[in-house]
Amino acid sequence: MAGVLLGIGVGPGDPEMLTLKAVKAIKEADVICLPRADKDKCRAYQITLPVVPEIKYKKTISMDFEMTRDEDHLKEIHEEFYNKYKQLVLDGYNLAFLTIGDPTVYSTFGYIMKLAKKDGIEVEIINGITSFCGSAASAGIVLSEAEENIHIISGQGNIEDELKLPGTKIIMKSGKYISEIKEKLIPLEEAGKISVNAVIDCGMETEEIFTSAMTIPDDSKYMMTIIIKEK
Incomplete structure (x- = not known):
């Protein structure tokens, strides 16, 4: 049975602004996905760490997302990242994609979600404070x-x-x-x-x-x- 891809909003910056639902989902996730190659420089990861310290021991998949207006290049970046963990979800692992603020507002997760849904993968969004x-x-x-x-x-x-x-x-x-x-x-x-x-x-x-x-x-x-x- 395939796992679930979760888009989790961690709020704008204050760790205490994470929702209880977000904390629970991050603790239960098998793999953490980050939009920054160096997790020590990833804002979403640093926001989460004080509230969910066990995140440092979880398997993490991460890469830098280049800011570009070139739609073809942007598509390549999203597909590359998605393909790094697609098989894990299909194999039954639950993946938590962390995003600053809320996953539904100007978030990279939106592009990843579309690719996952095309493959029939279950997606869940957990809102964060914008x-x-x-x-x-x-x-x-x-x-x-x-x-x-x-x-x-x-x-x-x-x-x-x-x-x-x-x-x-x-x-x-x-x-x-x-x-x-x-x-x-x-x-x-x-x-x-x-x-x-x-x-x-x-x-x-x-x-x-x-x-x-x-x-x-x-x-x-x-x-x-x-x-x-x-x-």
């Missing part, structure tokens, strides 16, 4: 009230048009494009139309919180979430 929910808590704000909409933006599209959407805008994966994003945000902020909060490394010891677009550093890290509220 970076934008964690960032809102760190910044001491709410994401929406009453009839406000919430828009999740990748930070790699047409920012000018996306900022015209009504309600709260959440920009993720924005590190490489922060200068361009700030150019669009600062005039709106100075005109009193919006308020801006940004959080880097949410829930970690290195967490930084910025309460205006102007104060966001131009060399910001990849793991930054920007929350834009209308005034």
Whole structure:
């Protein structure tokens, strides 16, 4: 009987934000899959370790995922990783793929899940606290009230048009494009139309919180979430 592929969200950074369900599933998994070749540098692994110390003794499959917009190359990377553990699942082992935040939001697991489902492998998703929910808590704000909409933006599209959407805008994966994003945000902020909060490394010891677009550093890290509220 084949095993199960689990996509497990470990939250944005604070180990105490792992859910009880995630902890239980990681403890029971036969193999741990990581999106980073060096587990000591893998954020998802380091988040999990203090809560599930026995993870260090589990069989681990890991490799680096190159950040690229080349869809053909990206497909090759996902297939290579998937093929490293496909047979283990078919042989009956349960595999836990750890991902920062939640597996359903901008996660590499989504691509792996599609490949597994094509092969008839059972897949289970265990949700984690998202970076934008964690960032809102760190910044001491709410994401929406009453009839406000919430828009999740990748930070790699047409920012000018996306900022015209009504309600709260959440920009993720924005590190490489922060200068361009700030150019669009600062005039709106100075005109009193919006308020801006940004959080880097949410829930970690290195967490930084910025309460205006102007104060966001131009060399910001990849793991930054920007929350834009209308005034």
